[in-house]
Structures are given as C-alpha cells and as structure tokens.
Amino acid sequence: MLRTIAHRLTLAPLTLLLVSFVTFIILRVTGNPVDIYLDINRTPEQVAALTERLHLDKPLLVQYLIYLRDLVQGDFGQSLQYGGPAIDAVITSIGPTLRLLSAALLLAVTLGTVAGLVAAVYRDRFPDAVLSALAVAGQSMPSFWLGILLIQLFALKMQWLPTSGSGGFKYLILPALTLSAVLLPNFMLVTRTAVLDLMNEQFVATARAKGLSRIRILLTHILPNAANPLLSFLGIQIGTLMGGSIITESIFGWPGIGRLMISAVSNRDAPVVLATVFLVSITIILANLVVDVLHSIIDPRIRH
Amino acid sequence: MRTRIVPVLAALFSLSATTLAFSAEKTLSVAAAVFPRSLQTGQSSFAALSLIAQTNEALVGRDNAGNISPGLALKWEAVNETTTRFHLRQGVKWHDGKDFTAEDVAFTINRIVDPKVGYGLLARIGQVSGAKVVDKYTVDITTKTIFPTLVRGLSDIVIEPKHYYEQAGEQAVIQRPIGTGPFIYKTYVPGDRYELTANKDYWGGAPKYENLVIRQIPEAATRVASLIAGETQIIEEVPVDLIEQIESSGRAKIDEITTSAGLILTYDVRKPPFNNPKVREAFDYAINKPAIFKEILKSRGEILDGQLLTKSTLGYNPEIKARPYDPEKAKALLKEAGFNFKTTVPLATQSGKYTSDVDIANVVAGMLNEIGVNATVNVVEGGVWSQMSTALEMGPLHMIAWYSLGDADFSSVWFTKLGKRSVWINEEYDALFTKARSTSSEEERVKYYNEMMALMHKENPAMFLFGLPSIYAVSNSITGFGAASDKVLRVNKAELK
Numbered sequence: 001m002l003r004t005i006a007h008r009l010t011l012a013p014l015t016l017l018l019v020s021f022v023t024f025i026i027l028r029v030t031g032n033p034v035d036i037y038l039d040i041n042r043t044p045e046q047v048a049a050l051t052e053r054l055h056l057d058k059p060l061l062v063q064y065l066i067y068l069r070d071l072v073q074g075d076f077g078q079s080l081q082y083g084g085p086a087i088d089a090v091i092t093s094i095g096p097t098l099r100l101l102s103a104a105l106l107l108a109v110t111l112g113t114v115a116g117l118v119a120a121v122y123r124d125r126f127p128d129a130v131l132s133a134l135a136v137a138g139q140s141m142p143s144f145w146l147g148i149l150l151i152q153l154f155a156l157k158m159q160w161l162p163t164s165g166s167g168g169f170k171y172l173i174l175p176a177l178t179l180s181a182v183l184l185p186n187f188m189l190v191t192r193t194a195v196l197d198l199m200n201e202q203f204v205a206t207a208r209a210k211g212l213s214r215i216r217i218l219l220t221h222i223l224p225n226a227a228n229p230l231l232s233f234l235g236i237q238i239g240t241l242m243g244g245s246i247i248t249e250s251i252f253g254w255p256g257i258g259r260l261m262i263s264a265v266s267n268r269d270a271p272v273v274l275a276t277v278f279l280v281s282i283t284i285i286l287a288n289l290v291v292d293v294l295h296s297i298i299d300p301r302i303r304h
Numbered sequence: 305m306r307t308r309i310v311p312v313l314a315a316l317f318s319l320s321a322t323t324l325a326f327s328a329e330k331t332l333s334v335a336a337a338v339f340p341r342s343l344q345t346g347q348s349s350f351a352a353l354s355l356i357a358q359t360n361e362a363l364v365g366r367d368n369a370g371n372i373s374p375g376l377a378l379k380w381e382a383v384n385e386t387t388t389r390f391h392l393r394q395g396v397k398w399h400d401g402k403d404f405t406a407e408d409v410a411f412t413i414n415r416i417v418d419p420k421v422g423y424g425l426l427a428r429i430g431q432v433s434g435a436k437v438v439d440k441y442t443v444d445i446t447t448k449t450i451f452p453t454l455v456r457g458l459s460d461i462v463i464e465p466k467h468y469y470e471q472a473g474e475q476a477v478i479q480r481p482i483g484t485g486p487f488i489y490k491t492y493v494p495g496d497r498y499e500l501t502a503n504k505d506y507w508g509g510a511p512k513y514e515n516l517v518i519r520q521i522p523e524a525a526t527r528v529a530s531l532i533a534g535e536t537q538i539i540e541e542v543p544v545d546l547i548e549q550i551e552s553s554g555r556a557k558i559d560e561i562t563t564s565a566g567l568i569l570t571y572d573v574r575k576p577p578f579n580n581p582k583v584r585e586a587f588d589y590a591i592n593k594p595a596i597f598k599e600i601l602k603s604r605g606e607i608l609d610g611q612l613l614t615k616s617t618l619g620y621n622p623e624i625k626a627r628p629y630d631p632e633k634a635k636a637l638l639k640e641a642g643f644n645f646k647t648t649v650p651l652a653t654q655s656g657k658y659t660s661d662v663d664i665a666n667v668v669a670g671m672l673n674e675i676g677v678n679a680t681v682n683v684v685e686g687g688v689w690s691q692m693s694t695a696l697e698m699g700p701l702h703m704i705a706w707y708s709l710g711d712a713d714f715s716s717v718w719f720t721k722l723g724k725r726s727v728w729i730n731e732e733y734d735a736l737f738t739k740a741r742s743t744s745s746e747e748e749r750v751k752y753y754n755e756m757m758a759l760m761h762k763e764n765p766a767m768f769l770f771g772l773p774s775i776y777a778v779s780n781s782i783t784g785f786g787a788a789s790d791k792v793l794r795v796n797k798a799e800l801k
Contacts, residue, residue, distance in 0.1 A: 266686040
C-alpha cells in the first residue's frame, strides 16, 4: 500500500506542473495585466516598469519558467490586486471554503446514503418513486436557483437562518445545503444502484437463508460492499464540488476561495489564480489519494 | 470514534467571535455589491472610495447630488493663475488624537503627485505640481497650468496623516487607516466585511449610532433578501427587476438618483460601415430610446438628450434634443448610404458593469434587427475588455458609460486625442476642449462644452442612450440617508429608529 501512495505522490507534481502550465498560458494569452492595472493616463515609464516586473517582455515559455523557478523557492509571487504575497490571500480564504466543502460533503454522504438505501429497499414502491423523483429534480435544479429559493424560504419566510455572510454555525447551513445539492442526488442514485446490484448476489441469498434480519443484512453485508463504488464516485465528484462552491459562495456572500478566484481571474491577477489553482489541485489530488487508500483498506483485492 | 469526531466537527464549525448584541449599542449594516481589494487610497473605483471615505476626508466635500462644499478646507481662493490657497478647518483631530494641520495636506499632495507612487486617482488632479505649507492652517496648491477642475478634482483626494506614514509606513496605513472622518477603522476582511466604530469627536457631529458594518454581498437577490430580513438596513446597486419585490415587502423603500454616467454606444468610425456618417445617423433613428427606458430601466435615470452629458452636469447643452425613433427614416438613410445588410454588426458589452447592460444591449440589437441590420450581442469578459480597450479595437459597436462627476471636463476628455481612448478625432472638438481647460471662467467653459456637445450630436461618434441611475434600497427603520449620484456611501447623518 505504501508503494501505491508513493507512486501516486510521484505523479502529483506532474499533474500540478501541467495544471499550472495551462492556467499560466491561458491567463497570459487572454489579457495583459498592464492594461488592467495601469489606467489610460499611464506613463511609458510605468508601463515599462510593470512589464519588466512581470517579465512580460520575455517569451511566454520563459515567463513560465521564471514562475516555476520562484515557485520552487516557495514564492508564488506578489498579488497584483492585494499588493501582498499571493499565497496570503489564498490562505485566508481557503479556510471558509474547506469548512463549506466538508459540511456539504457530510450532508451529501449521510443523506445520500440513507436515501439511496431506502430507495433500494422500497424499490419501485412509493418511497422509491418519491426519492427518485426528488433526486432527478435536484439534479436538474441549478444551484443558483436553489440557493435563492432556500434564502427566500428559510431566511425570509421562516426567519430561522441568516440570508448570507459568514459567522457561526447557522451561517453555514444554507450554503452547505445548496452546495450538497450538487452531489446529493447523484450520490443517492449511485447508492441505490449499488445496493440493488448487491441484493442479487449469492452472499445476500446465503445471509437471508441463515435467517438474518433484513436490516442486519443491509447494514453488515450489503452496505460495506457498496462502499467501493460510492468511494470511486466521491473521488470523481470532489472536483465538481469545488466548482460548485464558486457559485454557492457568490450567492451567500461566503468569503471563500471561489470568489477570490473569480476576482483574480477577471483582474488577471495571475499569482493569485495560480496559487489558488495549485491549492485546489493539491486538495483534489490528496482527496483522491485518501479515496484510493480507503479503497484498498476496504477491499483487499485492490492492494494487489 | 464518535468522541474523536465531535471535537473535529466543533473545530470545523467553530463560532467566530462575533459579539452578540445584548448591549444597547446600535449598528448600521450596509450591503455593498463590490468590495475593493484593499483600503489603499487612490484606487479609481467608486467601491474603493466608498469605503475609504468613511475614515478619510478630502479638502473639499461633495454631497449626494455632486455639489461641492467645504470639507477639511473651509474656504479657498486663487492667489494667481496657477496657485490656489486653502484655509483649513481648525481643531480637527486624527483618530489617534493628533492635530490635523497643513503639514498633512502638503504631505498628501506632494506624495501622490509623484508618478512613482502610482496613485490611481491622480488624473483627477493631473495638473497639480505640488503643495506648500503657508502656516499651520493654510496651504497653497500649485498647478502646472490654469486648472479649472482643481477644486472638484480635490473632492476625490483624501488627506492622509503625515505622522502615521512616517511612524508606521505605507503598508500599515493600508492595513489600518487613520483619518479625520466620521468613522474609525475596526477591521477589514476583503470579500466579507468592513467594521467601523463611530468617531465621537467628529467635527461634523458624531454619528447617532455606535457601529457601522459594510458587508459585501455580490449577488443582488441575496442583498435584497438581507434587507427584507432586517440583517442590513441599506443596500447598494439594486437591479431594476428587484425593485418591485422591495416595494411590496412593506419593510423598505427605494431611493434613487441619476448618476453622472452617460451610457453610450460608440462606433468605430475608422472602418466601414461606421466611417459613413449617414449609417451612424440611421442607427440613431433606429433605436426607440424611450421604450427601452420605460421597459428595461423602469424609467429610472434619464434619457440622454442627444449628448454625452446628463442634465445636471456642468456643460450640458439644453438646446440639443435626442433624435426621435423613426425606423422608416433609418431604413431610408441606410439604403442611401449603400449599407450592406448582409454584414454582421456585433455589439460588444460587459455583463453586470452597468445597470441592465446586457438587457439594454439585447434590445438595441433587436431593434436593429427590425430594420434589417444583422446585429448581434457580444458579451465580453472584463480582462479581455481592457485589452481590447487599450488596443482601441472594440469592434464596430461597443457599449460604455463615461462618468462626468458633475463637470463636462471629466467625460468629454475621452473623445479628445489627449484621452487616448477615442477612435473619433475631431480637431475642432479638441480645440474647444483645450480652450475650456485654459480658462477659469465658468461661463466660458459652459459655452465651449455646449459647442462640443452640439458638434458631437452632429457628427455622431456615438449613440447617446441613458443617464444611468444609482439605486439604493433603504429599510423603513432608517432616516437621514440618501442615494448618492457618485455611489459614495454617506451614512454619518443616518439615524436608526
């Protein structure tokens, strides 16, 4: 297993390199920071100074290599928007995003598993029909719309929760719910399918023949075996969740990395964009690694 | 396992140390759409000035309607053509208790006129060469040439404390600004909130509440919800389609004012088809401006009178009227001009930059389609836009707004060679602009600007659409707040019921 981890970790820098290269080139090709940061009354000296500072006078590839050289020394560069080190801006906003992501993940996984189980057990009966219909509705509902709907209902009508902003636990509920909706319906459907597949397996028939209770079979025989497809699914969806957080953060005024990223992209603040992409990529790589490790713990066959 | 998860969850969802208000302290909460990247002075965005103006003040004050009034300077007079003397308000103190004096003014002006500092608003006082202390409360500001917009320009330049810069350095000033204004810095979290406390010793009278919180809520529907839910009392940038929701809530009302921004459609007059003046004129006749104003802007703001300037701007020409909507005449003019109806005319616009920008662009394109012009809307992302704009390659048609801040000089400059933004260059226009800049007689300046507006109306370098509105929504529990034409938040006179 250690070998698997080591192997994956050696691949990680390659992924990061590729991601940073593509991001860097796209940013540079689609907008010139000099045009954004110096207004029309700029002097040629100002243009020359900024161009030199950002190495814009050099070929793109050289610019990228300079960026890499600084990066190796742990320097993500100075944020053009904020003045300070780019990494500082990213670190202050990654906390709120991680909080939001973990809450959404927790919600999606617990609710999704329970709903999936119920739907599978009551296959083609009323609970299944309702839950599956809800899942399809949830899948096709844009988070943007759902977010506003939740605000209208829970913050305006019921007045239980705040509309937006960050603070205590109650500020987290609506954004987490909105973000979890990106994942929850799919998670439920995957659980349902996995459980249904397993129900036809011989070991389930054996367990039933032994006279075990239905609930016991479900929890101790079927669910552990369903964990594998669910984990794989989760690994793929973490990126989607990250993407979904950008919209959710905007709706709820949540001060996270998604909004930082939007403003950094539109201001062509390359150091911040790259630092963000870097951290997000690392998060996704690590999350997938954790998923893989869990896989091999759950299923010994994968270890070989 | 469970015992281990609980503390982790608790840490994840840890309550931040926001104090719950059990005290009698009153807090005013404002929701802004855009936050600046930092509190650094000189950033040329309204969002930045709006936050900075809570703590720091300029020599010259400006009210919601754009009128000039005494600020940190009580009065001013011309010493000679290029020197203006400012008599400062006495007894004003910085938030740290030190006296505000002429030293601070001279320090601020001399610091920012150095191009190396990169002060974004320097263009407002572009002709200023420096400032000199005359005595503790008198300061002379000198300009390179006659500079008629000096006083108005200074209303955007906040004065900063010399002693604080010298003690703590520029970064500290940005991180923790000290001013003379009605509110004192408490904490700033970019993208989230700006918290301030009332300055009880404010020379203009202490605010009637203790705390001011300005929150950034980028999504308009959420801003509106926060107001109706009572979490905020004032919200900025209300989109016209949400006005009804606010009015029908019974908890808040709309407060609006026309800004000095003229929204226009600029033609690329260098290339066909718009190098032909007849085509430009035809396009002007093809657009039903009153209908767009009524349906899209819900009659907020104003319809421009065939010129760049809004009605309240110095230099506005009352004799010019917008061309009427006349699609038949438009078609006839296009035929006369030999317009090729097969060419696509893309209309470039940004999204969310101005009130209802994309909606307006779509309707304009639709009206052009009605007279047989193959017009399309091209929504351009901000970074790409600035690149196109610097290269002066905006495509055949682009929608943009120019702010005059009450004086024609500030917006008309963008059509001169000097402004470096115009593809339409007219020697006569440029000469008039130079004349207007070289006299301090307001009467003469108005005359020149009137002529410039008439010239533009005749030549049609752009189609003049609307004076954009600035729309706020205010809770019924607030009095003493008004919408600002320059979008700078002025809340120190507000009262909470």
